[in-house]
Amino acid sequence: MSWSCVRDGGLLATAVVAALTIWVAPVFAHASEGSKILGTAGIINFEGSGGGGLVPWAFIGSYGSDDERAVSVFSHRVQTDDFRLQTVGIVYGHRNRFELSLNKQWLRVVPLDLTIEQHVVGAKVRLYGDIVYGAAPQITAGLQYKRNTDPEVAYALGADDDSGVDYYLAASKVWLGAFFGRTVTGSLTLRYTEANQAGTLGFGGGDAELVGEGSLAVFLNRYWAAGIEYRQKPDALTSAREDDWKDVFIAWFPAKSISLAAAYADLGSIAGLKGQDGFFLSIQLNTGAL
Amino acid sequence: MMYRLIHGYLRGRAKTGALLLAFCAMLMMQACASDQSAMQVRAGGDSLYADLGGEAGITDIVDQFLYRLASNEKVVHFFQNSNIDRFRTQIISHLSHISGGPFEYTGDTMRDAHAGMVINQSHFNSVAETLLLSMEDLGYPSSVGNRLVARLAGLEGEVRNLE
Numbered sequence: 001m002s003w004s005c006v007r008d009g010g011l012l013a014t015a016v017v018a019a020l021t022i023w024v025a026p027v028f029a030h031a032s033e034g035s036k037i038l039g040t041a042g043i044i045n046f047e048g049s050g051g052g053g054l055v056p057w058a059f060i061g062s063y064g065s066d067d068e069r070a071v072s073v074f075s076h077r078v079q080t081d082d083f084r085l086q087t088v089g090i091v092y093g094h095r096n097r098f099e100l101s102l103n104k105q106w107l108r109v110v111p112l113d114l115t116i117e118q119h120v121v122g123a124k125v126r127l128y129g130d131i132v133y134g135a136a137p138q139i140t141a142g143l144q145y146k147r148n149t150d151p152e153v154a155y156a157l158g159a160d161d162d163s164g165v166d167y168y169l170a171a172s173k174v175w176l177g178a179f180f181g182r183t184v185t186g187s188l189t190l191r192y193t194e195a196n197q198a199g200t201l202g203f204g205g206g207d208a209e210l211v212g213e214g215s216l217a218v219f220l221n222r223y224w225a226a227g228i229e230y231r232q233k234p235d236a237l238t239s240a241r242e243d244d245w246k247d248v249f250i251a252w253f254p255a256k257s258i259s260l261a262a263a264y265a266d267l268g269s270i271a272g273l274k275g276q277d278g279f280f281l282s283i284q285l286n287t288g289a290l
Numbered sequence: 291m292m293y294r295l296i297h298g299y300l301r302g303r304a305k306t307g308a309l310l311l312a313f314c315a316m317l318m319m320q321a322c323a324s325d326q327s328a329m330q331v332r333a334g335g336d337s338l339y340a341d342l343g344g345e346a347g348i349t350d351i352v353d354q355f356l357y358r359l360a361s362n363e364k365v366v367h368f369f370q371n372s373n374i375d376r377f378r379t380q381i382i383s384h385l386s387h388i389s390g391g392p393f394e395y396t397g398d399t400m401r402d403a404h405a406g407m408v409i410n411q412s413h414f415n416s417v418a419e420t421l422l423l424s425m426e427d428l429g430y431p432s433s434v435g436n437r438l439v440a441r442l443a444g445l446e447g448e449v450r451n452l453e
Binding site: 032035036037038065066067068096130132133134175176177178180181182183219221222289 | 363410411412415418426432439440443447
């Protein structure tokens with residue numbers, strides 16, 4: 001099946017990924033389970049980085065612990081009044097130290113009847129601390145190289161480039177049983193970016209900016225978490241205002257092999273189309289230690 | 291409410307300053323949490339011991355834990371040469387002690403007990419999860435398991451013989 005086939009059919013892409021992963025899953029079933037504590041691999045964000053849904057957190061993606069390697073595959077679906085975003089991708093976590101990710105995004109702009117496609121390559125390294133152990137938060141540095149392969153809309157709105165790199169520093173911590181016995185996790189991310197609407201509207205057209213992102217979640221029990229995210233956004237394009245993003249989410253970790261998340265996201269104004277709020281869904285399949 | 295708070299923080303002009311502030315708050319929250327549990331342990335008047343069901347509850351948990359540990363391929367080799375009865379007694383006594391039980395723990399220190407073992411974080415995680423699952427088997431709410439594992443997590447450096 002060629003990419004052009006799924007290009008305009010986000011749901012089809014999800015179905016393909018789901019079918020592939022269900023087919024591949026038994027191959028990994030023989031490998032021992034990854035050794036991160038359930039839930040502490042987080043949720044891959046829509047840009048392919050360990051997170052988070054809208055925001056990358058300091059988590060290294062996949063369930064591999066310090067002597068293990070593991071992979072996760074994921075897909076997201078975001079749907080607002082005028083936009084449909086679809087992603088598929090893969091993340092490799094190396095000894096809970098390095099993370100590499102590949103991600104493809106399709107943004108369907110309904111009123112214009114066109115699709116903007118973007119590729120994201122991400123890398124992240126754990127610099128200091130640990131998610132669970134010790135008093136210090138886990139601190140990671142990461143980058144996301146993005147290439148928008150349909151930049152016509154971006155150029156029309158005043159963007160300079162069809163590709164760019166985001167750099168970020170993230171600090172996250174999981175506090176076991178800290179809130180009435182419930183485990184709490186918090187994360188802060190500082191990002192240097194020139195991407196407009198995360199790159200879907202190109203790069204540049206104004207100054208690069210330093211933006212802050214954050215999230216807070218509570219594990220209701222070992223399998224369910226609920227939380228909020230906030231993502232400050234640059235506002236470089238004078239022709240189309242860009243708003244900060246926020247979401248309220250629930251995540252379900254029924255087993256280490258699969259995680260699901262659903263959110264209500266408020267994405268504000270995008271490309272001059274105001275009031276873009278809607279749902280956000282993500283599915284992620286995780287291998288055991290390879 | 292919390293949402294508005296974070297919204298306000300990040301919206302402010304001094305973005306970086308606000309983030310640092312929030313970050314410090316995160317660290318302080320952590321410091322308070324560990325202080326509190328340490329104090330509770332010292333005082334002996336600790337609700338965790340009671341929530342575990344005292345000595346009888348802890349004994350049940352340890353028995354279930356050992357049963358699960360025996361089939362945990364990741365870590366079972368660490369325990370293969372130990373005297374199971376002594377090991378069982380020591381764990382019961384240690385869990386009682388760290389959960390604020392009335393008896394003094396007189397067994398080996400965590401460093402001595404694990405001397406010569408190369409314990410990765412993956413092993414530590416695996417044992418912690420085995421304990422959580424054992425407690426789940428016995429119907430303990432996750433809040434009790436979390437609090438017990440949080441105290442064990444505080445000993446991670448000693449168990450793994452880290453500096």
